[in-house]
Each structure stands twice: as C-alpha cells, then as structure tokens.
Amino acid sequence: MKKTAMILAFLASGICWAQPPADCKPSELNIPGAPYPCVFPDHRAMFRVAAPDAQKVRVRVGTGFDMAKEADGLWYVTTTPLVEGFHYYMINIDGASVSDPATQTFFGSGEWSSAIEIPAADADFYSHKNVPHGIVRIQWYFSTVTQQWRRCLIYTPPDYEINPKARYPVLYLLHGWGENELGWTFQGHVDQIMDNLIAVGKAKPMLIVMDNLNAVKPGEDGTIYNARGALTQAVPQPQAPPGGAPGVPGAGPGAQRPAGGASPARPPFRLSTTFTEMMVTDLIPMVEKNYRVAPGRENRAMAGLSMGGMQTFTTGLQNLDKFAFLGGLSGNCGSFGGPFDPKTSCGGAFADPAAFNGKVKVLFLSTGSVEGPRVKQFSDELTQAGISNVYFESPGTAHEWLSWRRALADFAPRLFR
Amino acid sequence: MKKTAMILAFLASGICWAQPPADCKPSELNIPGAPYPCVFPDHRAMFRVAAPDAQKVRVRVGTGFDMAKEADGLWYVTTTPLVEGFHYYMINIDGASVSDPATQTFFGSGEWSSAIEIPAADADFYSHKNVPHGIVRIQWYFSTVTQQWRRCLIYTPPDYEINPKARYPVLYLLHGWGENELGWTFQGHVDQIMDNLIAVGKAKPMLIVMDNLNAVKPGEDGTIYNARGALTQAVPQPQAPPGGAPGVPGAGPGAQRPAGGASPARPPFRLSTTFTEMMVTDLIPMVEKNYRVAPGRENRAMAGLSMGGMQTFTTGLQNLDKFAFLGGLSGNCGSFGGPFDPKTSCGGAFADPAAFNGKVKVLFLSTGSVEGPRVKQFSDELTQAGISNVYFESPGTAHEWLSWRRALADFAPRLFR
Numbered sequence: 001m002k003k004t005a006m007i008l009a010f011l012a013s014g015i016c017w018a019q020p021p022a023d024c025k026p027s028e029l030n031i032p033g034a035p036y037p038c039v040f041p042d043h044r045a046m047f048r049v050a051a052p053d054a055q056k057v058r059v060r061v062g063t064g065f066d067m068a069k070e071a072d073g074l075w076y077v078t079t080t081p082l083v084e085g086f087h088y089y090m091i092n093i094d095g096a097s098v099s100d101p102a103t104q105t106f107f108g109s110g111e112w113s114s115a116i117e118i119p120a121a122d123a124d125f126y127s128h129k130n131v132p133h134g135i136v137r138i139q140w141y142f143s144t145v146t147q148q149w150r151r152c153l154i155y156t157p158p159d160y161e162i163n164p165k166a167r168y169p170v171l172y173l174l175h176g177w178g179e180n181e182l183g184w185t186f187q188g189h190v191d192q193i194m195d196n197l198i199a200v201g202k203a204k205p206m207l208i209v210m211d212n213l214n215a216v217k218p219g220e221d222g223t224i225y226n227a228r229g230a231l232t233q234a235v236p237q238p239q240a241p242p243g244g245a246p247g248v249p250g251a252g253p254g255a256q257r258p259a260g261g262a263s264p265a266r267p268p269f270r271l272s273t274t275f276t277e278m279m280v281t282d283l284i285p286m287v288e289k290n291y292r293v294a295p296g297r298e299n300r301a302m303a304g305l306s307m308g309g310m311q312t313f314t315t316g317l318q319n320l321d322k323f324a325f326l327g328g329l330s331g332n333c334g335s336f337g338g339p340f341d342p343k344t345s346c347g348g349a350f351a352d353p354a355a356f357n358g359k360v361k362v363l364f365l366s367t368g369s370v371e372g373p374r375v376k377q378f379s380d381e382l383t384q385a386g387i388s389n390v391y392f393e394s395p396g397t398a399h400e401w402l403s404w405r406r407a408l409a410d411f412a413p414r415l416f417r
Numbered sequence: 418m419k420k421t422a423m424i425l426a427f428l429a430s431g432i433c434w435a436q437p438p439a440d441c442k443p444s445e446l447n448i449p450g451a452p453y454p455c456v457f458p459d460h461r462a463m464f465r466v467a468a469p470d471a472q473k474v475r476v477r478v479g480t481g482f483d484m485a486k487e488a489d490g491l492w493y494v495t496t497t498p499l500v501e502g503f504h505y506y507m508i509n510i511d512g513a514s515v516s517d518p519a520t521q522t523f524f525g526s527g528e529w530s531s532a533i534e535i536p537a538a539d540a541d542f543y544s545h546k547n548v549p550h551g552i553v554r555i556q557w558y559f560s561t562v563t564q565q566w567r568r569c570l571i572y573t574p575p576d577y578e579i580n581p582k583a584r585y586p587v588l589y590l591l592h593g594w595g596e597n598e599l600g601w602t603f604q605g606h607v608d609q610i611m612d613n614l615i616a617v618g619k620a621k622p623m624l625i626v627m628d629n630l631n632a633v634k635p636g637e638d639g640t641i642y643n644a645r646g647a648l649t650q651a652v653p654q655p656q657a658p659p660g661g662a663p664g665v666p667g668a669g670p671g672a673q674r675p676a677g678g679a680s681p682a683r684p685p686f687r688l689s690t691t692f693t694e695m696m697v698t699d700l701i702p703m704v705e706k707n708y709r710v711a712p713g714r715e716n717r718a719m720a721g722l723s724m725g726g727m728q729t730f731t732t733g734l735q736n737l738d739k740f741a742f743l744g745g746l747s748g749n750c751g752s753f754g755g756p757f758d759p760k761t762s763c764g765g766a767f768a769d770p771a772a773f774n775g776k777v778k779v780l781f782l783s784t785g786s787v788e789g790p791r792v793k794q795f796s797d798e799l800t801q802a803g804i805s806n807v808y809f810e811s812p813g814t815a816h817e818w819l820s821w822r823r824a825l826a827d828f829a830p831r832l833f834r
Contacts, residue, residue, distance in 0.1 A: 005537065031528055050554045051513035055470065091515070096468035098508070098515040100437065105529040111448055111718045112522040128557060128566040138546060138553040138602065149545040161707065185555065214449065351764065 020046060027103065027116045029086075034102040043081040044117050047091075047100070050074050054094050061089035062115065062297040062398075083370065084120040086187055086403025088113040095152055101316050106187050115187070124196075126189035126405050131156035131199035136185050141286045144279040147218050150211070152181050152283065154291070155191055157198055157205035167292045169299035170207045170417040172279070173408075174308025176331070181212040187401045193409050203412040213304070213311050215275040276315040280322070303327030303364065305404045317349035320359045325415050327364035329407040330371060330399055332377030342385035353386030362414045366392040368403035392412065437463060437811075444520065444533045446503075449518040453560040454533050462533055464508075464517070467491050469512050478506035478533065479815075500539040500787065502819025503604055505530040523604050527595040532604070543606035543822050548616035549575035553602050558703045564635050567628070569598050569700065571708070572608055574615055574622035577731035584709045586716035586833040587624045588803040589696070590825075591725025593748070598629040604818045610826050621831040626704055630721070630728050632692040693732040697739070718832050720744030720781065722821045734766035737776045742832050746824040747816055749790060751795030759802035770803030781811040781828045785820035807831065 020026070024038035024046050036048035046184045047059045049067060057075040059066040061082065067075040088108040090097045099105050105112035134157045143150050160168065173190070175183035184190040190208060197203035284300075288292060303311040309331025316326045317333065333346035343351045350356055363382070367375035379391040392410045394403040441455035441463050453465035460834040464476045466484060474484040474492040478499065483653070484492035507514045516522050522529035551574045560567050577585065590607070601607040607625060610775035614620035699715075704710060719740045721729040726748025733743045734750065750763035760768045767773055780799070784792035796808035809827045811820040 031524075049513065051511055052514035053472065054510070055472075057513075093471070093510045093513050094468055095470035096466065096510050096515075098510070098513075098518055099522070099529070101515055101528045103529075105516070107448075111518045112516070112520075128559075130559065131559055136555040138555070138608070140550055140608070142545075142547065191555070191557070214446075258584070 008140060020048075022087075025119075028063055029104050029115050029117050030102055031104060037104055037116050039082075039116070039118055040078075043095060044078050044085070045082055045116055045118070046076065046078045046169070048074055048076050048102070049091055049093070049100065051059050051093050056092075056094055058092040059100075060092060060097075061087050061088060062091045064092070067227075082116075082118050083396065083398050083400070083402075084118050085145075085397055085400050085405075086115055086117050087400060088115050091112060107180045108178055108187070109194065118369070125409050126192050126196070128192055129199070130193050131197055132157050133195050134160070134191055135254075136191050139286075139290075141282065143215070143278050143282040145217060145281050146215050146275065149281075150215075152209055152211040152279075153185050154210070154287070155185075155194060155208040156291070156317070157207070158195065159205055160207075160292070165292075166293040168205055168207050169294050169301070170209055170287060170291075170302040171303060171325075171412070171415060172211070173302075174211070174213050174304030174311055176304070176306030176308050180214075181210050184210045185207075188405055188408070190408065192360070193405060194412065195410065197412055204416045206412070207287070207291060207293065209283070211279070211283055213275055213308055215272055215278040217274055220274060272311065275311060276318065279315060280319065284322070293317075297322050298324045298361070299416060301325035301327070301362075303329060303408075303411060304331065305407075306331040306399065307327040313346060313349075317346055320349075323365075324360060325362045326360060327362075327366075327407075327411050328375075329364075329366045329411075330368065330375065332365055332375070332378060334374070334381070340381040340385075341349075341379065342381075342387075350382065350385055350387050356390045361417075362411075362413045363387065363389040364392065364407075364414065365389055366403070366407035368394045368397035368399060370396065370398040371403070437465075445536075446521050446532050446534050447519055448521060449673055453519055454517070456499075456533070456535055457495075460501070460535050461495050462499055462535070463493065463495045465491055465493050465519070466508055466510070466517065468510050473509075473511055473677070473706055474508060475509040475516075476517075478504050479510060481509070499533075499535050500813065500815050500817070500819075501535050502814055502817050502822075503532055503534050504817060505532050505612075507531060524597045524599060525595055525604070526549065537819055539823075542826050543609050546613055548612050550612050551575050551577070551608055551615075554609050556703075556707075558699065560632070560695050560699040562691065562698050563632050563635060564787055567632075567695075567699075568630040569626055570602050571627070571704070572602075572611060572625040573708070574624070574631075575612065575626075576622055577709070582695075582709070584711040585622055585624050586711050586718070587626055587704060587708075588718040588720060588742075588832060589626045589628070590719075591628070591630050591721030591728055593721070593723030593725050598627050600628045600638055601625070605825070607825065610822060613797075613824065614829055621833045623829070623833060624704070624708060624710065625654070626700070628644065628700055630689070630725055632689055632695040634691055637691060649833070677778060689728065689731075692728060693735065696732060701739070714739050715741045715772065715778070716833060718742035718744070718779075720746060720825075720828060721748065722746040722749040722824075730763060734763055737766075741777060742779045742781075743777060744779075744783075744824075744828050745783075745792075746783045746821050746828075747785065747792065749782055749792070749795060751791070751798070755799040757795065757802075759798075767799065767802055767804050773803045774803075777805075778834075779810065779828075779831045779832065780804065780806040781824075783811065783820070783824035783827070785811045785814035787813065787815040788820070793807075 020035050020038040024040050026035050026038050038046050049057055051057050052073060058064050059067060059077060065077045065079050067077040083258060089102050090113055099112060100114040103114040106115050134155055137154045139152050140149055173184055198205055206380050230335050300323050302312045302316045309328035312328055313333035316323045334340060365375050365379045376391060379389055382389045392407055394406040397403040435451050437455040441457050443452050443455050455463050466474055469490060475481050476484060478495060482494045482496050486492040487493050502723045507530055508517050514531060517531040520531040523532050551572055554571045556569050556571050557566055578614050590601055615622055717740050719729045719733045726745035727744055729743060730750035733740045751757060782792050782796045793808060796806055809824055811823040814820040
C-alpha cells in the first residue's frame with residue numbers, strides 16, 4: 001500500500017495517524033510506549049521522525065532511505081525488508097547524523113546509536129525464560145598498566161550464589177570495533193543465552209568477563225574509535241574485517257563499506273599490545289582474586305567478535321599457556337598479513353599443527369552467511385594445514401549481533417569439556 | 418571573548434579549530450576522544466554540532482542557547498555559567514529535538530538524553546578511589562503482578578562477597594520521572610558514593626535495590642513517561658514536583674517549567690498502587706530469596722528522588738510495618754493534596770505524631786537550594802506537627818543529580834543505626 005493510500009485508509013477508518021498500521025509492531029528496542037519504528041511481518045520497517053523545519057531527513061539502516069513529510073507534519077519512510085536481528089541505525093536531519101529519540105541507544109560505531117530489532121524465528125534461545133537466572137555484575141577495577149579505572153561486566157551463572165565454594169571456568173569475551181564492554185549484555189543478551197543453555201545442561205556453568213578492548217598507557221596515542229569526536233587513531237580501524245564492515249547490515253565483501261573502509265589487499269594489521277599487557281597484568285589477576293575461578297589454562301577461554309576476534313587471536317595466540325579455547329566471531333587473524341601461509345601467517349602460530357592441536361582444545365571460527373566466504377576460507381586453509389577448528393555459520397545474517405548471539409550459543413557448549 | 422575574536426585568535430595562533438580553547442576541558446560524559454562539549458573554569462560550557470545543511474540549531478541545557486555556524490561549517494555556542502553537577506541536555510536541529518552524538522546518553526525525561534557534567538568542588542565523594550569496591554548487579558526477575566520480566570540493579574557492598582554468611586540491610590531506592598532503574602548507577606554514582614562512605618566507616622554496609630517505578634498490570638493503562646513516543650498517560654506526570662520540574666537546571670517554583678507542566682494549585686496526585694503491589698508481592702520477596710538480607714522492617718529503608726520520592730511516601734506510609742526509614746529526595750507527599758493538615762495530609766499518616774515517631778526511625782527530606790523553599794516548608798510543617806524529620810539542603814544545586822548524590826551521601830550514614 002502506498003503512503004498516500006495508507007493515510008486515506010487511516011482517515012477513513014478513524015484510526016489516529018499516531019498509531020502505526022496494525023500489522024506493524026513496535027520494535028522491542030523502542031523506549032516505553034513509542035509506536036515507531038515498527039516492523040511489518042515481511043521485515044520491512046517503518047520509521048517516523050519529528051523534524052518540523054528540516055529540509056531533508058533520511059534514515060540509515062544498512063543503506064539509506066529518504067523520509068517524506070506527510071500530512072501530519074512528521075517524516076515517515078518504510079524500508080525494504082531487513083535482515084533478521086539487531087541493527088544499529090542513525091537518522092540524518094539536514095546533514096546531521098543523530099540517534100532516533102524513539103529508541104534505546106547502544107554504543108556502536110563509536111557513538112550511542114539507535115537500534116531496531118527484526119524478530120528472528122529462533123529468538124527463543126536469547127529470550128527471557130522461566131529458568132534459573134545468572135547475574136551480570138558491573139565491576140570497576142584500577143589498571144596499573146593504563147593507570148585508569150576500568151569497567152568490565154561479568155556474568156556469573158545461576159549457581160554461583162548457591163554454591164559458595166564452587167570454582168568456575170572463565171570465558172573472556174570481547175565486543176567489536178566502536179562498541180564497548182556493555183555490548184554483549186545490552187546488544188548480545190549474553191545472560192539470557194547462557195541461562196538458557198545452562199538450564200538444559202548444554203553449557204557448563206562459567207563466568208564470562210566482558211571488558212573493553214581499548215587500552216592505552218598514559219601518553220600513548222591509541223583511541224581506536226572512529227567517532228566524530230575522536231582525535232587520535234594510532235591503532236588503525238579494521239579496514240577490511242572478515243566479511244564486511246561493522247554495523248552494516250548485509251555488507252559482504254562486495255558490499256558498500258563506510259567511507260575510507262574498503263581496502264583491496266589485506267593490509268598489515270596491528271592490534272593493541274597494551275590490551276594484552278593490561279589483560280595479563282590487571283584483568284585476569286583481578287578476576288582471579290575477586291571471583292571463585294578455577295585455575296589454569298584449561299579453565300580459561302578467550303573470544304571476541306569482529307575487531308574483538310582479531311584482538312583475541314593477537315592476545316591468545318601469544319599466550320597459549322593461558323588459554324586452551326579461542327573463538328573468533330566474524331573476526332580472527334586470517335584477514336591481515338597477506339595470503340595465508342601456515343608457516344608464517346598469524347605470527348607463525350600454526351607452523352606446528354601437532355603442537356597447536358595439542359594445546360588448543362577448541363579453535364572456533366564463525367561468520368554470518370551474508371558476510372561472505374572469508375571466514376569459511378580461513379577455516380578451510382587451517383584445516384588443510386592440519387589445524388583442528390570448528391566452523392559455524394549463522395544462516396541469513398550479516399556482520400551483526402544476531403550472528404554473534406548465535407555463534408555464542410554454538411561456542412559456549414564446546415567450552416571446558 | 419566573542420566567537421569571531423576567538424576564531425581569529427585561533428587562526429593567528431595556528432591552533433586547529435577542532436580543538437577547544439585550552440581552558441575548556443571536555444566533559445567527562447563525552448564519548449571517548451570527543452573534545453566537545455567542554456567546560457570553562459567559570460562553568461560556561463561550549464557545544465559543537467555538525468549539521469551542515471541545517472537552518473537553525475539550538476542547545477537546550479536548562480534554557481535554550483542559539484548556536485551559530487562558524488567558518489569551519491560547524492555550529493558552536495558558549496553558554497552562560499551553568500550550575501555544578503550533572504545536566505541532561507538536548508540539541509534542536511531545525512525543530513528536531515535529538516541527543517548530541519558527542520556524549521553518552523542517559524535515560525531522562527523519557528528518552529535517551531545527552532548530558533554534561535560541570536565539575537563540582539566536592540566531586541571527591543562520588544569519585545573512584547582506592548577503596549574496596551562493591552558491585553552493581555543487573556538482576557532480572559519475573560513479576561507476577563505485571564506479568565512481565567523486570568530489570569533492577571542491586572548494589573552489594575564490598576564485603577558481601579567476602580563474608581558469605583553475613584546478612585545485610587536493604588535500601589530500596591527509586592529514580593525520578595522519565596528516568597529508569599539505571600539512573601542511580603549511571604547518573605548517580607551510587608556505587609562510588611557507597612564504597613567511599615563504607616570505606617571510612619560512615620555508612621553501614623547495605624544492599625541498595627534500584628528498580629523501575631513504572632509498573633502496570635496487563636491491560637492497565639499506565640505508561641508514565643511523557644516521551645514523544647508515549648501513548649498512554651493514566652498515571653499523571655508530576656505536574657508540580659517539589660521545587661521544580663525534573664531535568665530542568667535551576668528550575669525553582671517560579672522558574673519556567675516544561676510545556677503543560679506548571680499548575681497553580683497543588684493538584685490531587687495519584688501514584689501507582691500497582692508499583693506498591695508489585696514491590697510487596699514480587700520485588701521484596703525476590704530480593705530476600707536471592708540475597709543475604711537481614712529480616713524485618715528495621716533492616717528495610719525506602720527512598721527516591723522527585724517522583725520516586727513521591728512514590729516512596731505513597732508506598733512507604735501505607736506499609737510502615739515493612740519500612741523503618743523513609744527518604745524523599747526533592748520529592749515527597751507534601752506537594753499534593755492541598756495545604757498541609759497534620760490530620761489529613763499524606764493520607765493521614767502524620768495524625769498521631771507519637772505513634773509515627775515510634776515507628777519511623779529516620780524520615781529524611783532533601784532538596785537543592787536552587788529548587789526553592791517547598792521541601793524546607795514541608796519539613797517545618799512536619800516539625801510543627803511533632804513529626805521528627807531530617808532536612809538536608811544541597812547548596813547551589815537544582816532539581817538535578819548533584820542534589821541527589823549529595824542527599825544520598827547524607828542519608829545513607831543515618832540508616833540502620
């Protein structure tokens with residue numbers, strides 16, 4: 001139905017225009033009571049913005065959609081069908097890119113972005129259910145390496161409180177570029193995913209430590225956000241993350257990337273050594289001092305999404321005495337350093353397959369099917385080189401949170417076995 | 418210095434315009450690396466917005482300030498000096514009221530708002546220090562009354578983890594109108610305030626439960642947000658909160674209130690009875706089941722700010738068998754129901770002073786000095802009626818978070834003695 005026809009239909013039916021069409025359901029990420037954005041059964045989304053004196057209003061959710069000012073003086077657009085899952089989006093008002101006041105905001109792309117949730121057919125696995133619930137704790141600690149107070153979020157499983165003497169293994173889990181330590185909880189539903197897995201015995205009870213991958217020493221030039229406010233860029237933005245650009249729905253290798261993003265060859269890529277130092281010096285000791293944690297590498301895993309996956313490989317492959325499980329969710333070491341060479345790629349970590357396989361109990365690689373073939377290709381290259389690895393593909397999803405929720409749900413049950 | 422003169426000065430000095438003036442320090446609430454908004458030593462704030470094609474851009478922080486497009490194509494304004502503390506603010510771009518992409522967002526006035534922190538001379542009491550740290554936990558639970566999953570945040574003191582058999586008293590602490598359960602942690606610094614008080618022995622270790630004051634039953638019409646997206650308004654917005662309108666810096670009784678806000682007489686005011694029912698039926702039992710809590714009314718306190726203070730009096734005065742300590746921070750029952758009458762006001766709770774004083778160990782009332790005389794007047798009325806109460810005034814602050822941080826720091830040491 002065209003917009004004009006819809007208006008006429010509403011006027012005729014006496015329904016107030018403030019209400020969206022009956023089959024367009026408010027996104028679950030809207031602020032309380034906000035009817036827009038809403039989602040149609042075919043996954044088109046309808047946005048509304050109040051910008052009375054603006055000349056041009058657009059919404060950017062993956063690609064851009066021009067909005068039109070309707071008879072009620074508000075701006076509307078209905079998109080083409082969107083991919084299932086969680087999408088960041090921004091509104092552009094006369095050239096100003098801003099979040100939509102109608103939604104919760106989430107830290108992505110280096111700023112507090114709006115988001116819309118396109119209901120997934122398999123949403124049950126990350127939904128609230130009547131099962132024992134774990135807790136996400138907001139933990140502050142002082143880093144001697146960065147000389148700053150840092151915040152991390154720590155999931156403790158339901159029985160952590162009940163069994164005051166039990167000790168638990170730990171997964172260190174990182175967010176992606178432009179996100180922060182809140183991402184896995186607020187965007188990722190880490191607590192619901194784990195509660196549901198643990199309740200049916202699919203995953204072992206474990207702690208999940210979610211820190212911020214940004215770590216710089218005093219005077220070190222290293223803000224990795226590409227926010228409009230950011231001044232420093234010592235650590236380069238991941239220019240060609242495996243399978244697409246962060247936060248861009250449907251962006252595969254051939255899809256449009258943000259300005260300055262695409263790079264034809266795999267560029268040399270340097271990730272933060274300060275993060276590794278901070279993690280080993282401050283984070284892990286803080287966790288092991290304050291929480292009932294099982295000791296040793298076989299009780300420690302590290303994983304991350306996108307840039308966090310790259311950081312996981314940077315940190316983890318150099319510290320195999322500390323981690324027996326590694327996961328790269330839409331991000332790993334296969335995307336930088338030129339064509340894969342088992343002897344030299346990823347710092348030569350895969351040069352001795354037997355030794356590697358003996359140490360790393362699970363090497364997990366995942367991607368969304370819409371992200372393109374890069375992760376699968378890396379998994380195949382590793383397999384051909386004799387490196388045991390697990391490949392998981394999220395059907396129909398892009399470089400986005402639904403891919404990572406699903407990947408976590410596949411990865412967690414493999415841990416600490 | 419006028420803006421034009423400043424530009425010329427910068428051009429002459431060779432300093433890049435992207436950097437704010439040397440004595441204008443980025444607000445601590447900015448996203449990482451963002452230089453604007455910044456704060457001058459005299460508490461003027463300088464804002465910058467990118468809105469290339471806009472015709473008119475304003476910032477509203479208390480009152481509105483028109484921004485001007487400068488030679489670099491960006492919009493700037495320097496405000497008059499602002500009151501110390503935390504202020505919500507919004508940008509208006511050609512009529513669209515939106516948050517500023519340069520800052521963190523906080524849920525206030527029913528939407529995710531920008532905020533700026535004007536450094537307070539006494540900021541030490543809510544700052545991170547090298548003291549034992551408590552934890553804020555994100556606790557989900559199912560409410561049988563509202564038939565929905567609810568989220569509350571729970572502060573546990575540093576020794577909660579260390580003494581696995583100790584039981585602790587509990588303060589139930591509510592946010593204000595248009596805010597939510599995250600407010601006391603992200604805007605209020607509840608954890609730093611309590612850690613610092615407990616570290617020097619000023620406050621007893623306690624749990625602080627921060628829930629959402631919105632609670633409606635299925636089919637009940639009761640969204641209390643006045644957000645642009647909100648559809649229902651069964652519970653009225655506090656039209657004349659004690660001492661000013663929520664989120665409006667410097668708004669005393671005579672100051673400008675949001676459209677539709679001011680009301681000449683104290684209107685009849687109905688707060689949510691569903692919240693009380695939910696709290697008694699679901700929240701308190703959940704807390705007492707899952708946490709090591711000391712039993713009985715003498716180990717239970719309830720307080721809230723602004724509308725949360727009103728809810729505290731609504732809930733608490735009707736449930737004195739459950740609470741021995743009550744606190745109204747810039748909000749209480751004195752602002753509705755007409756002139757104060759000790760026999761009938763506040764549901765007649767103060768009709769028998771001896772009985773009341775015997776039950777309520779601390780009745781705490783606070784306000785910011787800029788909010789006006791209403792809370793002091795109510796405190797005096799209570800005193801004249803024979804009701805023991807504590808009055809605290811935050812010097813130089815408005816109906817805002819610095820008033821409430823200071824009030825908590827004064828109130829918490831009085832609890833559970």
